[in-house]
Amino acid sequence: MTAAAAEPLVLVPGLLCSPALFALQVSAFGRERLVLVADHARSDRLEAIARDVLAVAPERFALAGLSMGGYIALAIQRAAPERVTRIALLDTSARPDMPERVADRRRLMEIARVEGVRKVQGMLMPRLIHPARLGEADLVATVLQMADDTGLDAFLRQQEAIIARPDARPGLEAVRCPTLVLAGAQDLQTPPDIAAEIAAGIAGARLVIVPDCGHLSTLERPEAVNAALAEWLAG
Numbered sequence: 001m002t003a004a005a006a007e008p009l010v011l012v013p014g015l016l017c018s019p020a021l022f023a024l025q026v027s028a029f030g031r032e033r034l035v036l037v038a039d040h041a042r043s044d045r046l047e048a049i050a051r052d053v054l055a056v057a058p059e060r061f062a063l064a065g066l067s068m069g070g071y072i073a074l075a076i077q078r079a080a081p082e083r084v085t086r087i088a089l090l091d092t093s094a095r096p097d098m099p100e101r102v103a104d105r106r107r108l109m110e111i112a113r114v115e116g117v118r119k120v121q122g123m124l125m126p127r128l129i130h131p132a133r134l135g136e137a138d139l140v141a142t143v144l145q146m147a148d149d150t151g152l153d154a155f156l157r158q159q160e161a162i163i164a165r166p167d168a169r170p171g172l173e174a175v176r177c178p179t180l181v182l183a184g185a186q187d188l189q190t191p192p193d194i195a196a197e198i199a200a201g202i203a204g205a206r207l208v209i210v211p212d213c214g215h216l217s218t219l220e221r222p223e224a225v226n227a228a229l230a231e232w233l234a235g
Helices: 019-029 046-056 068-079 099-115 117-128 137-150 152-163 169-174 192-201 222-234
Strands: 009-012 035-037 061-066 084-090 179-184 206-210
Touching (some): 019 035, 046 068, 137 152, 169 192
Parallel strands (some): 179 206
16 A cells, blocks of 8 residues: 555554654554654543544544553544544553542642652553563653653643543444554553453454563564554554
C-alpha cells in the first residue's frame, strides 16, 4: 500500500506520557502513512478529550492507545465508530477505577502538587517498566522526561478524566472493526488477564501478550509491538 493510499494512524499516549511514548512507532509507520500523536492533556473528561482528538483527526483513521490512551480510544470509538477503521488497545483496561484506586490517584495528585510530577513518575516507575529494566538509564530517563514534558496541570486533568471514566465493558460488543489487544506479560498496571477480558468482549479481537515486558510496551519492546501493529494494520 502506498503512503497516499494507507489509512492514517492516530496514536493516543498514556498518563504522564508524551509523544515520545510512540517515537519508534511513528518512525516505523510514518514512512507509509500519516501518523498523528493525539493531544490528551487539555481536558479533564474522556468525552471531551475524544472530541478534541476527533476535531483534528482525519475523516477516517486507524486508532491505537496505550493505558489512558486506551480509555480515550474506546471513548473515541463510542463517539464516532464510523470514523475508526480499526482499533488497537495496548496495556489498558475497560474497567472503571475501584475506590481504593481513586484514593491512590488522589494521593499521587497531592504529591505532585508539592513535589512535582517527576517525583510521581519515579514512584510509579516499578509499575511502568519491567523490573529487570529499572537499571537502564536511557529508558528510565525517557519515562521521567515524559512526565516533565506533561507537567502538573495536565497531569491533574488527566487523573480527573481517568477517575471519572465509565465502565467500558458493556460497550465492547459494539466494537465491530478489526481489533488488536496487546499487553506486556509482566504488566503490573493492566495485567494480561485484563487484556484478555477486553479481547473476549470484542468479536474477532486478536490478543497478543509480549514476553519480558512491563506496562510501557511501545518503549520496552518496540520490535514486538510494531510487528503486532503491522499485522493489525495489514488485516
